[in-house]
Amino acid sequence: MRLVIRSVYNNNSVLVDLGARKQAIISGKGIGYHKRPGDTILATDADSILYLEDDRIKKHFATLLKDVPIDIVVTAFKAIDMAKHTYHYSVLNYIYVTLTDHIFQMYKHLMNGSYQASLVPDIHERYPTEYAIAKAVLTMVNENLNVHFPNTEVKNITLHFINAKGVDPESGPKDTLNVRVNQIVNQTFKTYGIKRNLANQNYFDRLMIHLQYLVERVQNNALDDHALNTNIEADFHRLYPKSYEISGKICDQLEEKLQIRLNENERVYFIIHIQRLIQENANPMA
Structure with a gap:
């Protein structure tokens, strides 16, 4: 079976069309060498295949x-x-x-x-x-x-x-809830002078994706109610006090205005995202 190449990533990895709008990443030694989009490769030449499901x-x-x-x-x-x-x-x-x-x-x-x-x-x-x-x-x-x-x-x-x-879920989150969540986060960021820029754009975008899926979990009542060990939050509080403070204010606002209860998992991940975003140095002596 021959597969049509959609994109060539490097000599050993290519994106192929499988038909019916399905795609996969094909990996194999030299499988992309001197290949261009539109060329074909034999499925038997692949060492591994990764299906991109949706x-x-x-x-x-x-x-x-x-x-x-x-x-x-x-x-x-x-x-x-x-x-x-x-x-x-x-x-x-x-x-x-x-x-x-x-x-x-x-x-x-x-x-x-x-x-x-x-x-x-x-x-x-x-x-x-x-x-x-x-x-x-x-x-x-x-x-x-x-x-x-x-x-x-x-x-x-x-x-x-x-x-x-x-x-x-089958469908995406409602725009209205997305807008409310983004407004809460951006208002808190404005208070602390946090803006998206060239240096932090990747981490900023990662946080926005996290928020998108938080909305979906809220809408589908899919928030995990199992709390993590409290030592995790305590360690982050000690190491990253500013990130802890910012994430706490965001979580408190989300809970108040959306009438939800965020578990420790969500709070810990907010700290991680914000710490990466502002690049706060660890403070082991705090």
Whole structure:
């Protein structure tokens, strides 16, 4: 069977059309060498195939490729698909962005020697399935990227799957609720002088995607009611006091104006997003 190439990412990865508006990433040694869009390749030449299941995942993939190397994107997407199919674990699609971004950031820290072990406490007894998934994901990341993240990284990956658990709705979120959420966040940012710029645009956009899916979880009553270990918030409060303060005000406003209750998972992820956005330095002595 011959597949039509839609895009060539590098010598070893291409995007192909499968018909019926379906697409996939085909990987294999030299599979994209001297190839152009419109050329064909044999399906039997592929070492692996990653199906892009819907339009939203295709969009996430294309967006991430602007900033993240193809091998990291493919590895993260394969890891998520493994969790869905092997562990029958349902996740909201935004995890394709958040997990990919996390792996990319950790990879950069590991390569430049600035990687630090996670401060997140061990939660495997409370979340055994998510922890098992995270262990399998870490193995896949280490093998595919030819790196060696320490086992403590499993805890960070576990949080991503806990936070993203759920089923995406057929239709998108209502514009009115999206507008209200964005207004709350942007008003708080204005108070602290936070604006989207060239330096922080990637992190700003990641936060906006997180907010989009938060709206969907609110509308579908899909907020996880299992609280994480309180040590997590305490550690972030100590390390990133300004990020903690900003995220707290956003969460309080969201709860008051939307009449919802955000769990510790959501609050922790707001701290992470805002810390990346403002690049607050850790303050271990605080």
